[in-house]
Amino acid sequence: MADRRLQVFRAVAQHLSFTKAADALFMTQPAVTFQIKQLEESFNARLFDRAHGGVTLTAAGVMALDYAERILALSGELEARLKDMSGQVAGSLLIGGSMTIGEYLLPQLIGEFKGRFPAVVPTLFIGNSEAVQDRVAERTLDLGFIEGDSHLSSLLSEVCCEDELQVVCAPSHAMAREAYALPASLTRHPYISREAGSGTRAVIDRYLQKAGVPPDSLNVVVELGSPEALKGLVATGLGFAIMSRVIAAKELELGQLVQIPLRPPLLRNFSVVYPKERFHSKLVSSFLQFARVRLAGMHPPGLAASALQQAE
Numbered sequence: 283m284a285d286r287r288l289q290v291f292r293a294v295a296q297h298l299s300f301t302k303a304a305d306a307l308f309m310t311q312p313a314v315t316f317q318i319k320q321l322e323e324s325f326n327a328r329l330f331d332r333a334h335g336g337v338t339l340t341a342a343g344v345m346a347l348d349y350a351e352r353i354l355a356l357s358g359e360l361e362a363r364l365k366d367m368s369g370q371v372a373g374s375l376l377i378g379g380s381m382t383i384g385e386y387l388l389p390q391l392i393g394e395f396k397g398r399f400p401a402v403v404p405t406l407f408i409g410n411s412e413a414v415q416d417r418v419a420e421r422t423l424d425l426g427f428i429e430g431d432s433h434l435s436s437l438l439s440e441v442c443c444e445d446e447l448q449v450v451c452a453p454s455h456a457m458a459r460e461a462y463a464l465p466a467s468l469t470r471h472p473y474i475s476r477e478a479g480s481g482t483r484a485v486i487d488r489y490l491q492k493a494g495v496p497p498d499s500l501n502v503v504v505e506l507g508s509p510e511a512l513k514g515l516v517a518t519g520l521g522f523a524i525m526s527r528v529i530a531a532k533e534l535e536l537g538q539l540v541q542i543p544l545r546p547p548l549l550r551n552f553s554v555v556y557p558k559e560r561f562h563s564k565l566v567s568s569f570l571q572f573a574r575v576r577l578a579g580m581h582p583p584g585l586a587a588s589a590l591q592q593a594e
Contacts, residue, residue, distance in 0.1 A: 288354055290318065291317070306422065318330065328343075354421060376422065381482070382429060387528065388427060398572075414555075419434050419557065421557065424566045432553065437557060438555065442554050445551075446550075447524050449468075452516060471501065473522060486524050513529065
């Protein structure tokens with residue numbers, strides 16, 4: 283409902299990049315440039331300084347961004363409230379999920395929710411945690427599910443469940459015979475890593491640093507942005523990976539991969555993020571509550587830790 287030019291302007295202001303804004307909005311860069319040019323002509327003011335390959339907000343741009351944020355928030359609230367007057371849970375639902383959650387947990391949730399509310403039309407965007415947060419902040423997604431907590435001050439983040447990451451390797455790999463893996467021992471084997479910007483990678487790096495093992499001391503042989511590609515490469519015996527038990531469940535059951543617990547265990551939170559100071563439609567509120575209950579039932583906080591204690 284709000285002026286599309288304001289949405290484009292906010293995206294460029296948040297990324298300070300026309301290219302990144304275009305990617306986030308699923309537009310071409312020339313289209314973004316055209317929208318900004320139109321807005322500047324309409325305001326008769328330059329909103330961005332473009333120099334030395336960089337983009338910065340002018341004083342007018344800073345003021346415009348403040349108003350744009352409020353206008354877009356009010357527009358979204360108006361649209362949601364008008365839809366809610368029908369009393370039905372219906373309409374478009376824009377959901378984001380990080381790789382692990384989006385590929386392995388959300389499809390089941392969305393299917394069940396759609397079964398309860400057939401008039402809902404869900405759209406699922408899957409990317410790494412950073413990309414999901416950016417799109418929620420830009421209001422191109424209603425809410426997002428990520429690994430860890432949000433790093434953006436414009437978003438609220440709440441933990442919905444807990445996950446455990448373990449070493450995974452091929453049955454023929456030298457590590458497959460180990461009962462558990464210590465952080466220091468990981469440097470002795472080829473490692474297949476997730477890409478920079480991945481929530482999983484950030485969690486692993488923090489775990490290693492806390493254990494006194496510099497992440498760059500690992501023998502990284504490949505970096506991959508897809509959990510499926512990661513599993514496929516691990517199964518060849520090229521190296522080991524660290525991944526969620528959720529991702530590897532099928533291959534573990536078939537005997538194609540072997541999991542080795544880390545000591546101490548590597549636990550992380552899955553969180554749902556959504557914009558601050560934004561009215562939630564009946565649809566978004568209904569899905570948020572549904573997801574909270576279902577995810578907590580699948581992987582309640584503390585489950586992995588208690589399971590490990592029982593095993594000991």
